[in-house]
Amino acid sequence: MTGASETTRPGQIHGVPAEVTSFVGRRHEVAEVRRLLSISRLVTLCGVGGVGKTRLAARVGTLVHRAFPDGVWLVELAALNDPGLLVPAVCEALRIPDRSVRPPLRMLIDHLEDAQALLILDNCEHLVGECAVLAEALLRSCPGLRILATSRQSLGIAGEQTLFVPSLPVTGHAVAGSHSIVVGDAVRLFAERAEAVVPGFTLTEDNRETVERICRRLDGLPLAIELAAVRLRALSVHQLLARLDDRFRL
Structure with a gap:
């Protein structure tokens, strides 16, 4: 990864909270997300609030991190109210030093253009349009990048694979x-x-x-x-x- 920190280890996970409680169920969904990531560079987990999209994305990121030598990076967007701060927020999450007069998107692309990395964009629903534009720009310029998004609706761009995350079954x-x-x-x-x-x-x-x-x-x-x-x-x-x-x- 261009400009990556010297302390970054291959396959390291960044921003994904450690699990403090057990992960229950979701065997099918975990397997399906992994399959979709193997055939598509953009996978979006859709579903209602509270259904567990973030937890599922984090679990998948943890399981597949060895396939991404430049790391798995989770960017939490729920508290981001200003669409204009989306790209700077991603840059901050990826620890890109703000030492350039270049536009933030250009800095982000330069940082990721040679990376084999997974970027998890969490809670995109209130920034769907902006996240779609960002994802499209990154995927077009960074061939080794894959994006896993969580949202209440799909991003709606070409090549996107969408998985609806259902409620947990009561009987089983x-x-x-x-x-x-x-x-x-x-x-x-x-x-x-x-x-x-x-x-x-x-x-x-x-x-x-x-x-x-x-x-x-x-x-x-x-x-x-x-x-x-x-x-x-x-x-x-x-x-x-x-x-x-x-x-x-x-």
Whole structure:
């Protein structure tokens, strides 16, 4: 990578937060994103807010980093309100020194033109047009670059592969250590997060149906499920389900 720091190691991951909780499910989606990245230089993960697009992108970036000797770089765009700051924000995330009078886009292209790298543009939905222009310019000028974007809608440029990220299924397969209780990834996620906040919590045949109903009421959305599980510090699963009748206040 032109102008890369001397301390950069091959395949290093930059800006991708370390996982502090287990990654549950998404085997098919992970495999599909990896497949799409092998055939396309731009892959966009689409889906509603809270469905886990960022977590999926980060997991894929971690798994494929050895294929990108110049690194995997995640650029978080959610807090970026000024479209004019998009390119400077990417330059900052890539640690490009601001020592030139050249336009930021030219600096970015010069930095990446010889790179074998993966750029993750996270939360593009409020900057779709600007992200599309940037992605097109980078892909045209930097043949070794691949881009993985997350957005509530596709960027809409030529060559883009789009994967819709679904909610987690409520019904599914057996859980190890739970006496072969058959549940989906949404329930597995709830149970694992509940175990983390309530020592001794165990998914059983007695509470499984209640947990499944909670997960269905939350549409299988990972973020909503994780937030709900934290409420078990003060509520039982039955109380939690009852209070979901007033889900927005809860």
